[in-house]
Structure formats: structure tokens, C-alpha cells
Amino acid sequence: SSGSEPPSSPQVVEEGADEEDEELSGAEDADLRASSGRGSLLTRRGITLRVLLKDGLVEPGDGILSIHYLGKTFVGDLLNDGKIRWVETGQIFNSPSAWATHCKRLVNPAKKSGCGWASVRYRGQKLVQYKTTWLHKYQPSADMVNISLVQRRDRERIPVRYCTLGTRDAARDPHTLVELSAFSAINRFQPFNVAVSSNVLLLMDFHCHLTTSEVVGYLGGRWDTNTQLLTVLRAFPCRTRLADKDAAPAVEEEICQNLFMRGLSLVGWYHSHPRGPALPSLQDIDSQMDHQLRLQGSSNGFQPCLGIICGPYYHGNQGVASTITPFWVVPPPEQRPNDYGIPVAVEVTYVQDNFLTTDVLNEMMLLVEFYRSAPDLVQFSQMWSPNSSVLDKIKASLSGHAPKDQAYAQILEHVYNQLRSTP
Secondary structure (H helix, E strand, O other), rough: OOOOOOOOOEEEEEEOOOHHHHOOOHHHHHHHHHHHOHHHHOOOOOOOHHHHHHHHOOOOEEEEEEEEEHHHHHHHHEEOOOOOOEEOOOEEEEEOOHHHHHHHHHOOOOOOOHHHHEEEEEOOOHHHHHHHHHHHHHHHHHHHHHHHHHHHHHOOOEEEEEEOOOOOOOOOOOEEOOOOHHHHHOOOOOOOEEEEHHHHHHHHHHHOOOOOOOOEEEEEEEEEOOOEEEEEEEEEEEOOOOOOOOOOOHHHHHHHHHHHOOOOOEEEEEEEOOOOOOOEHHHHHHHHHHHHHHHHHHOOOOOOOEEEEEEOOOOOOOOOEEEEEEEEEEEOOOOOOOOOOOOEEEEEEEEEOOOHHHHHHHHHHHHHHHOOOOEEEEOOEEEEEEOOOOHHHHHHHOOOOOOOOOOOHHHHHHHHHHHHHHO
């Protein structure tokens, strides 16, 4: 697919699977298509140059497309059918991504993908801006599809009460959600007190908002045996894909080093239920039991392990804030060893930090970088509700964990600008 053929027989260069075109996972894409008929058109991925031409946002013409890359300029014609003809060789490209990838590889052979919509300019303006304009004009119907799809999925996961579970049953879906009990309901006192600092919630909530997939992280802090107080001081997001089992040990090792350097202990973990209720599944209950046993098994006697579930995009949440659920699991009674553990709500005191630390800010920037090109990155410019975007929703949720120092707002604006510039 190089320019070895004479320009008189223009070849069509097929589009490579470019990361910024893979914005929905296959399952979601199919789901959207099934739920709307025109679903693929209603996602960013379905917005092609042909769509922009048909709807009058751009017009065909000679020499009106350009790419500037590492000091080189490439010029293209926009054809009536939405394809691109590279002026220099007459080669025809099916999409901005295909053309950008081809041109950038000529200059830098190591380049994997061209990020076409962010690289190709139409009359001097980046194409992605025209895509955004199209979305604002035609998006309401797309968002209704998204939201109804989300609500349909949420309905499928109706939480059950613990008392209905009975003995362990291999046939039961491990993703079944279970309502939390109160310690008082099982005739117990909460065996420890918990204080969580606001920067922990800020970083955790931010991490959980970035992707439509589940995320996980660890909690660092201190356990005081005299006062029976568990203080959670720092969140450590795992920058790995949950499916990437190979990378997990290295990431966990790095987090352990990080804890050790700060003189903190591992005191818990968090994970997200992106679009469902922030309640533990049967699988979460077993994971929590494992974590509790592992921490308890250390030489210094009993030490609690806190589990937190964060639900950022569940439409049953009160207002725009994520639902954050701290929980613990009480082992089943000795006479019923084959029952599930009992998930119990943990009462927590939230402590407002004075400042947003550079440490936390740095973690936020690393997270943006990690998810920037992910296929399941949240589309921050999409509408969350009729009058606010997803980014507005994130800002509002995070403002609930604000430190006392008001300067944090300007500092976070820098992070939000990074989100705005994601492809």
C-alpha cells in the first residue's frame, strides 16, 4: 500500500483500525445498533466525512484538507463521496485516519496510528471540531439511545436481599448484586471506626469517571489498635486493564513500594460499577472476604480491610454525585459455613483535607494519559442531561470532595482541559 503504482490508477487505501475510531467496545456498539436501528450513526464512530458532507457541515473541494506533522505539510482534496485524494500522488484514502496514518508513517515509520480527526484540517480547522458541531446539532437522539440502553442494563441488575440467598449455589450468577445489611440488623457493633480524607474520594471518584469499564485501586492509610481507628489517607489507582492479568502483578508491586515509601499500610481497596448501583456483587463479597483474611492474617493481629464501591454513571443516583459505598463482610455463622458472607454498610467519617496535594494532581494526570486512547474512554463532551455535559457532571461530583483551600478549582481546571483535549 505504498505509492508504487502510477498516480493515473489511484488505489484506495483501506482504513486501519485506528484507536481513536474504536470508541465503543464491540458489545456496546452492537447494543446501540440493536436499540436504535441507526445506532452506529449516532455514535462518534459513525460520523464519517460523508455524514458531514451530507449534512452540509463541510463541502467538497480541491486542496482544502491538510496535515502538518513534524515540519512537513500534506495537502488533500475532499471528494464528493467523502474520500480523500492526496494531491502529491493521487492516492485515494477512505478516511482521515487512513490518510493521516499513511502520511505520518512516511515521516516517522514507528507511528502506529494517525489520529485522523485531530490531525487533518479542513480549511485550517481541525476536523474533530466539525464532528463536535455535528454532535451538538444531532446528538439529543443519540443520548436518548445511550441513556435508555443504560437504564435497560441497570434494570437487569436488580439487587437481592441477603436473606433470600441461602447456601452457596454454583448456578447463581456471580454478578448478582446484594443489598447491604446494617451492623445493628445482625446484632453487631461496627468493630472499628473509619475516617476517610477528601483527597482519597476525589482521586477515586475521578478514576471511576474516566471509563465505561470497571476500574480498581487500593487504599493506603493507618490502623491504630489502641483507638480502633482506621484512617484512609491515599488512593492508589491501578493503571491496568482488568482483563490484562499479566500487567497486574507489576502494578501491584509498584503500589506496595509506593505505600512503603509513604509509611502507609494497605487498608482497603475500591472498584467501580460504572453504570449500575454501588452495591457488592456475590463476586465482590468473596473478593472482600479474601482481602479481609489476607490483611487479618498478618502478624499484628486483627486489622480491618475496607471495601469501597463507586457508582459514577448510575441513573438512579441522587443528583450528579457518584454513589460511594463503604462496606465490610461479616463471615457467615459457624453453623452455616456454606453461606455467603454478609455484606454490611460501614459508617465512615469524612475528613476534609486542607489542600489538593501535588501528589494527587500528578496521579490524576497519569490517569488521563493512561485512558486517553482507550476504546472505553468516556466521551466527556456528550450530554449527561438536557442541560449539562458529562464533563459538567464530573466537575459537580468532584466538587463534593473539595479541599478547604479554594485554589483547588483553578488547579483542577488544568486537569479538565486535558480531558477536553482527549480525542
